[in-house]
Amino acid sequence: MSAPAERTGVIHDIGYRRYAGARMSSAGIAGSLLASGVLAVFGFGRSGKAKILPFVLLGMTMVPAVVMVGIMSFIGLDAGLLNYASYNAGSSFLVVLFVAAQAPVLFSRDLRSGVISLYLARPLGASAFALIRWASLVLAILAFVLTPLLVLFIGGLSAGASFTEELPRVAWALAGAVVLALLVATVAALVSSWTLRRGLAIAGTIMVLLVGLGVTVALKETLFFEGMDTAAHWVSLLSPFALVDAVTAVLGGTDAQITSAPESVATGWLLVSTALALMAVGLLLLIRRYRSKGA
């Protein structure tokens, strides 16, 4: 191979090799796309500086967990410090920043740069593609919110907390984190697949999630004050964070961190089911968005 020839754009006369090896099934392709999507959220497979923001945010959300575990081990404070539910609520600002900044990587970027037309000309169809992108974001958010919870849990155990006491509490927090990831990913996916510019997508996601949380809290307080408790509980549906907080509180018996939780377990389950149904509607919209881009 002679390097100077390449520089002038002359094509080398090296024989073309056919590929006769194995090819993956659709499931295999889906798996590989899912993995590359999760990695892309954390900046892998992209430019070097794309890794900075996600890891800085991840580092920031870990700090309280590390500090708490450290305090427990060195000063010997008791396990009451391990409040997983408050961790979820307390880190919601960082979660919003992370999702707002990174969802455009999976959604705006494909649609804006036109790569979508390449993906849709590949074996997976538009619907599968949209759902895999969404699932990548869900997994990335889970990695973001579960890592500090696990640090807290494992660190707490090694500092002497009781496994049997901690397990149900952390389990509820983990379940809450999963629902939170599902809902937040859907919101962010919708926002960033409609606003194709990264800046707009970031602002839009922050707006919907953070301002949504503020509005939800204010509305709920007002309604409670007016004595309209049932309406107040349903208002939780406006914000994934408020919803997960209220629902884990009533179902898991933890302390509600954001606003007071409903008292009836049935209301709790009804709220989660409704939220998941809304999520399904959101996913249908997302699929329609990708379908329309295909042609």
Add this chain to the structure above:
Amino acid sequence: MTVIQTRGLTKRYGSGAPPALADLTVDVADGVTGLVGANGAGKSTLIKLLLGLLAPTSGSGSVLGHDITAGGEAIRRAVGYMPEHDCLPPDMRCIDFVVHMGRVSGLPAAAARERAADVLRHVGLAEERYRLMGGYSTGMKQRAKLAQALVHDPQLVLLDEPTNGLDPAARDDMLALVQRIGHDFGIPVLVTSHLLGELERVSDHVIVLDAGRLLRSEETQAFLADTGVVLVEVIGAADAQQRMGEALAARGLVSRPRGSLIEIDPVTLPDDADGEAATRAHDQLRDVVRDTAADLGVGLVRVQAQTGRLEDVFREEVPA
């Protein structure tokens, strides 16, 4: 071998809209097939129909033996596609991108890496493969787009306007590459262009679309054959061209001015005339031209046979 077949394929984007593709029946075989037509002729629509991305309004088609309505996934596994518009994420290195596209086309990881390096060398991006594509020139972007269409070793490639936006030198390189894919790599190619003249050099077969309708589908040779038309350029007084034309008419030849040239129609030969008779008629025509010029006292700059060009298809068959 037939790789693409359409039968009465029609696509309307809206029920009231005129068809973007109307009743198209063509067969595409191995080698390089040029799909030519002005902007809006329906070239991209045809490609999207063939990929199963659009549903036909009526008619049918098959690609590599798979039906375009029922076999979309099978088609998209076996075909490489280079869209006409931008489709490269600017924040990815070219090599990572091509490997990734290999993976989503069904290649295992190791094979995707190996083939990505291979095809990037073939398209001439070996040196620049570690750069972010956001910084690529148009020529490099087109090559990267071509590389991703080849990475999974497709059995057919559909290239939508690969020369769009390229300067003449880069266009020649791209066309040479297209020809290599069709002939040396042995991958059948369907390549589109809105520039009527550029594909005739590299394609074995040309399909001409006009406003969604099939104008012609022929071996390229048929387009390029000697048309029998003779082009003449004269110098002399300002009216030399006009006088020459009148004198030719007086000798029973049909001619018309074409820019600074005079275009003379061939003498009609009897149906049973053989090639030799045609050559003789041609030589006689040239002799007549020379004599006419000498009689008029105008200078003859050149007399040349005109070979067919794709533009002529439009001149002949589309009412102005």
